[in-house]
Amino acid sequence: MAISRIILDSVPAERLSDSADCVAAHSYDAWPIAVKWRQQGKQPCKPDLVAHPHSTQEVAALLRECNENGNAVTPWGLGSSVVGSPLTEAGGVVIDLSRMDRIIALDEDNLLVTVQAGKRGDLLEAELNERGYTLNHSPQSLDRSTVGGWVATRATGQLSSLYGGIEDQLIALEVVLPDGRIVQTKQTPRAAIGLDTKEVFLGSEGTFGIVTQVTTRIFPLKSYRRLETVTFDTVSDGIKAMRAMTRNGLKPFIVRFYDVDEARHAMKDPSFGQCVMFLGFEGIEAVVEAEYAAVMDLCRAHGGKAIGPAGIEGWLARRYDFSAVENILARPGGVAETIEISDFWSSIEGTYEALKTALAPLADEVLCHFSHVYAQGSSLYVILIGQAEDAAAAEARIRRIWEVAMRICLERGAATSHHHGVGLARKDFVAADQGDAMVVNQLIKSALDPNNIMNPGKLGYRPRTPAETRN
Known part of the structure; x- marks a missing residue:
């Protein structure tokens, strides 16, 4: 879609950019495939325009206009996804929430913090620490990810065996629907009043709306x-x-x-x-x-x-240091990928052995650890390191790694993702993973986003048709 055909009057002009540098910065995330695209000079996920709203009201106005104009919309936090979640395959408008980064309220009596979705994790943690509290949510990407991104991808952190994932910490959220309506869920410790609305948006990766504000649990710092x-x-x-x-x-x-x-x-x-x-x-x-x-x-x-x-x-x-993988990927032929899945105790060892064996021919090293445990099973995290002839060969190798790993998970009934989400890396495997539930998911998508503007094609939902793109 030509940039001249996108007309957005809802935010000041200085918060909109179609400059080559800004568009390029929002055309790649931390997915190894995207790293290889950049090295080859490829830009297959290129937005037409980037918006930097400062408030929920500006996000709502942007979505109303995009919905009326038929412009695809992709939310963006800090672009640290390792699976391509914030990359657009439909052009359109990327809505970058990184300037919405304020703490709205700290409730020390009830141990809650309410924060705008663009708040960076390590900065929020530091501010809480100064007051004697902690999130107890610490993904390796803490210093490069946002609170809204955690909710959108159903993230978890290194302390989850005691404190759980973001779904266990989340109390309430504010979300803007595709037509611009603002929805705020109620803050309660627990309720039994029909559907838990916030669950609709947990893990939805911007396909149902844009999370703009989050209320999450906090914890007193432990002394021992x-x-x-x-x-x-x-x-x-x-x-x-x-x-x-x-x-x-x-x-x-x-x-x-x-x-x-x-x-x-x-x-x-x-x-x-x-x-x-x-x-x-x-x-x-x-x-x-x-x-x-x-x-x-x-x-x-x-x-x-x-x-x-x-x-x-x-x-x-050194638990937040991701440089070993990044340094390998920085070489044009460098191959490095991380794939996290989960399985029951009764089958996790067999899944480990199957992945280790099948992936060995595709990498110089296949490293595995188990880092999130539950009463019924565990996550399994696989790191692959290798070397190919050049960036194009490395891209092809990484794609093959994904195909092999996902096939094994589907054959064994394991979850194809534990905490990184779906993005572009897993989108072609979602329907097989979800089975009959995919019908329900698509019905919800169609009801909330009938014009299919929100991150179209992600999470296994159907891509946009030419008729849905109005100029």
């Missing part, structure tokens, strides 16, 4: 912690120990278990020859010590050996 590093001889032993913890209701705030190949990286020791588990406990000292003792008993019962806190302390100091 106990950290431990435990080795295991086999992946099977570590899985059994984690399952035993969850069956007994034990919830360390950190549970991370690495296979031998990734343990060498996690321990920063190329000679390290065992699987390793990082465990962290926090809270009231007496409770922490009791939980630590119970978990150590279970680990020992499955062959675990405590070797002290140094391993996990080192990881905590």
Whole structure:
């Protein structure tokens, strides 16, 4: 669509840009495929215009005009998605929320914070820390992602084994529908009054509307912690120990278990020859010590050996550092990808083995860890590192990695995503993953967004037709 055909009068002109630099900055995120596009000079996901609203009312006015004009709309936080969630395949308008970054209210009595959706995670965490509180939501992208982005992708963080994902922290939200209506859900600790409306927008990746404000739980900072590093001889032993913890209701705030190949990286020791588990406990000292003792008993019962806190302390100091993968991707032929899935305890070991075996021919290293545990199962995070001839060959290799990994997950009944979301990387696999539920999802999409302007084609929904694009 030619930029001259997009007419937006709802925000000041200085908040709209079609400059080559601004458009290019919103044509790529952190998805490795997008990195390879940039290296090849390809720009397949190019918006026509970028808007930088400062308020919910401006977002609403933008959506009203885009809906009336038939312009596709794609929300943007900080562009840190690793699966292509904020990239448009339909041109149109990217609505960048990064200037909507204020804390609206801090409710210390009820332990809540209300914040605009464009607030960067580490800045919010720092401001809360100054008041003695924490989010206890800490994705590796904390310093490059927004609160709205967490909700839109149903994100989780490194402390989820105790505190849960964003769906467990979310109390209420404000969202702008495609026709410009503003909806605010009610703040309550819990309610049994029909549909939980905020669930409609959790994980919707901007396909139903734009989240503009979020109310989430906060927690007092804990004064006591106990950290431990435990080795295991086999992946099977570590899985059994984690399952035993969850069956007994034990919830360390950190549970991370690495296979031998990734343990060498996690321990920063190329000679390290065992699987390793990082465990962290926090809270009231007496409770922490009791939980630590119970978990150590279970680990020992499955062959675990405590070797002290140094391993996990080192990881905590560098846990937001993503530079190892970024440095590999920066080379034109560099291949690096991260794929996170989840499965039940009864089948997660088989899924691990299937992925490890099938992906080995496609990378020099296939590294795996389990980092979010539940009563019924666990996540599995796979990191692939390799080298191809050039950026085009690297792009083709990464696409093949996705095809193989998703096929195995679908064959085994595993969830094809645990916390990164869908974006462009997984969109072609959503219908197979969701099965009959896809009918319901599409009906909701069609009802809320009949003109199909919101991030069209994402989450497995149908792409735009020429008739839906009006000039």
